[in-house]
Amino acid sequence: MQRKIYLKKLDVSDALEKYKAELQQRGFFFDESEIIQTRKSARRVLAEAVYAKRNVPAYNSAAMDGIAVRSVDTAGASKVRPKILQKNQFEFINTGNPMKIPFDSVIMIENVHVIDEDHVQIFESIPPFHNVRLIGEDVCEQDMIFTRYHRLRPYDVALLLAAGVFEVKVLKKMKAIVIPTGGEVVQPEDEIDVGAIPETNSVMIKAYLEELDVDVNVNDVVPDSLDLISETILKAVESYDLIFLNAGSSAGSFDYSYHALEQLGKVVVHGLNVRPGKPTILGIIRNKPVICLPGYPGSCYVILENIVKPLINEKYRIITEKNLFLEASSLRRVVSSISEDEFIRVSLAKIKDRYVFVPLKRGAASMDALSKMSGTVVVQKGVELLDEGDKVTVGLNRSLEEIDKNILFVGSHDPLISIIADLLKQKDFSLNMSIVNAGSMGAVAAVAKNCAHIGGIHLFDPVSGEYNVPYLKRYLPQYILMKFVKRNQGLIVQKGNPKKIENLFDLTRKDIRFVNRQRAAGTRILLDYHLSKLGIDPSQINGYEDEEFTHINLALKIKKGMADVGLGIAFAAKIMDLDFIPLIWEDYDLLVLEEFFNDDRFQIIMDLILSKNFCNSDLIYQGYDLSSVGKIIRGENCDQISGNNNQ
Ligand SMILES: Nc1nc2c(c(=O)[nH]1)N[C@H]1C(S)=C(S)[C@@H](COP(=O)(O)OP(=O)(O)OC[C@H]3O[C@@H](n4cnc5c(N)ncnc54)[C@H](O)[C@@H]3O)O[C@H]1N2
Numbered sequence: 001m002q003r004k005i006y007l008k009k010l011d012v013s014d015a016l017e018k019y020k021a022e023l024q025q026r027g028f029f030f031d032e033s034e035i036i037q038t039r040k041s042a043r044r045v046l047a048e049a050v051y052a053k054r055n056v057p058a059y060n061s062a063a064m065d066g067i068a069v070r071s072v073d074t075a076g077a078s079k080v081r082p083k084i085l086q087k088n089q090f091e092f093i094n095t096g097n098p099m100k101i102p103f104d105s106v107i108m109i110e111n112v113h114v115i116d117e118d119h120v121q122i123f124e125s126i127p128p129f130h131n132v133r134l135i136g137e138d139v140c141e142q143d144m145i146f147t148r149y150h151r152l153r154p155y156d157v158a159l160l161l162a163a164g165v166f167e168v169k170v171l172k173k174m175k176a177i178v179i180p181t182g183g184e185v186v187q188p189e190d191e192i193d194v195g196a197i198p199e200t201n202s203v204m205i206k207a208y209l210e211e212l213d214v215d216v217n218v219n220d221v222v223p224d225s226l227d228l229i230s231e232t233i234l235k236a237v238e239s240y241d242l243i244f245l246n247a248g249s250s251a252g253s254f255d256y257s258y259h260a261l262e263q264l265g266k267v268v269v270h271g272l273n274v275r276p277g278k279p280t281i282l283g284i285i286r287n288k289p290v291i292c293l294p295g296y297p298g299s300c301y302v303i304l305e306n307i308v309k310p311l312i313n314e315k316y317r318i319i320t321e322k323n324l325f326l327e328a329s330s331l332r333r334v335v336s337s338i339s340e341d342e343f344i345r346v347s348l349a350k351i352k353d354r355y356v357f358v359p360l361k362r363g364a365a366s367m368d369a370l371s372k373m374s375g376t377v378v379v380q381k382g383v384e385l386l387d388e389g390d391k392v393t394v395g396l397n398r399s400l401e402e403i404d405k406n407i408l409f410v411g412s413h414d415p416l417i418s419i420i421a422d423l424l425k426q427k428d429f430s431l432n433m434s435i436v437n438a439g440s441m442g443a444v445a446a447v448a449k450n451c452a453h454i455g456g457i458h459l460f461d462p463v464s465g466e467y468n469v470p471y472l473k474r475y476l477p478q479y480i481l482m483k484f485v486k487r488n489q490g491l492i493v494q495k496g497n498p499k500k501i502e503n504l505f506d507l508t509r510k511d512i513r514f515v516n517r518q519r520a521a522g523t524r525i526l527l528d529y530h531l532s533k534l535g536i537d538p539s540q541i542n543g544y545e546d547e548e549f550t551h552i553n554l555a556l557k558i559k560k561g562m563a564d565v566g567l568g569i570a571f572a573a574k575i576m577d578l579d580f581i582p583l584i585w586e587d588y589d590l591l592v593l594e595e596f597f598n599d600d601r602f603q604i605i606m607d608l609i610l611s612k613n614f615c616n617s618d619l620i621y622q623g624y625d626l627s628s629v630g631k632i633i634r635g636e637n638c639d640q641i642s643g644n645n646n647q
């Protein structure tokens, strides 16, 4: 089978228009309807106008509790000249009760003096139909209540039922099938052997389509075989309105989706100028849309949002809502492809009075970036660079309220920060903390530029032998440092230390593969300092260039035998069940500026960190010392220690 290199790639909007035009010609957008019970019609779209079958209300009724009267009998009554009504001139009535002849008005009970069962005194003269809900006042029989293509909301359904409409003709709910393909995909609950991939896309696609009111079935995974894929598609087009193939869209030797679609029908689009999502195939077989979504989850999501959703909404006659937008500045530089629109998932926060965003993992395979995103930046085709600090438009994937309360933590990686984020939620569910691992120097820079609320730092100064403060003096005119934990840094090695590694000198051994931390990381600075102190040349270390961004990822590499040793914290060794050779105690502290220090959210974080819950929790594994936690160091041009805050 020949590899299929893309047809001419199209911009997303052009591709969508082209596809819609082809589908239009084949009758896809003709209305199909069904009659359903009104009770079950919420969210459905009406296929025809609906007329009231009865009046709402169905008869004249009291709008207030009080007495029903004939308005003429009240003539002349006033506060100064009250009038007495006798038996037969009034009747007690409650809200909603029908008005009986000859009564035509209601006086509220508060305004009536009841003398006895048969006599009341009134103080007002009222016109006919006063405090009366008139027959048909809300809706008149034969009134058109809704036009066609109205999407029914909960109160619309209530109105229809009140108006005697018990069945409605609505646009038929579409039925879709998702066909995952690929010999490597297995059920997520299965053991994942090397080469296997958990089949998660169909679950995401199904849930996504169901939110768009499509009924969805998921086919068994079809192995990489042109015949089997074709056979499954042919069967699917007989019973489903929409067919989604997943994966096999690109140019791999087992990517059969294109060939299947081409043989069975027409490929309208193959290849989009978008990243992720480039290899998407939009086809038509027997007048049914057959869409091949790329295998990577990030790509799949971009196509669901930008092609599938507008297509389904068009069929249901629903206007696709655009995300809210705001202007925000980038924390990092992003180099993008000049030939494609790139959808970058970002985390957003409001710092001082402006919004900032951090680009999340860029890879189309990243599911974590999808789950963490609070916004999307589109770097347009033709734009190659988004520089640090550049202000661009960000589409929101979360509410503005959530974004406004989001706390952006930038810093060196430490698992305790995630624990704080979780406890923060427990304290106040409206608070969220986005954690960005950018190393200690990255944290200082981000806080200094007002691009992060909190920085997490452990910066050793070789000259003074002190942690953090010397760096802050250098880079920040003003700062507040909250002492957090002392943590044990050391060599993380395989369980049982099979290579008998004892100290930093062993890193230069030929049989040792080292794994390092990224450049701006405090752990890296610490390593480089000790190497130079011991006269060890980094170029002698096999693996010095191999960088990981977190302690956990570093430990994982060792666990999986991709490296023998790395410098990291005890916690990471502990949770990965690896051995740990302690070397140094270091200070890991929290950096904030005055404004956020005074923010209620930081006060909550401080209370939480100082709480028994945190200090005594099992979560504090070995390797942490909390003896200085909570001490506040203020730096204001000249340094001063302002005291120990609640210890
Ligand atoms: N030589 C080229 N290789 C690739 C190209 C290219 O242009 N030339 N395009 C890349 C791009 S961009 C994307 S996106 C992917 C699209 O891949 P396919 O749609 O062909 O899918 P597969 O190769 O079969 O799988 C890719 C990847 O997707 C994940 N996957 C697949 N199915 C599922 C599922 N049901 N649930 C969860 N995840 C799934 C899995 O990680 C696969 O490894 O191709 C690039 N290659």
Ligand code: MOO
Pocket (backbone or CB within 6 Å): 274, 275, 276, 277, 278, 279, 294, 296, 298, 299, 300, 364, 365
């Ligand atoms: O287009 Mo692919 O979807 O960049 O990853």
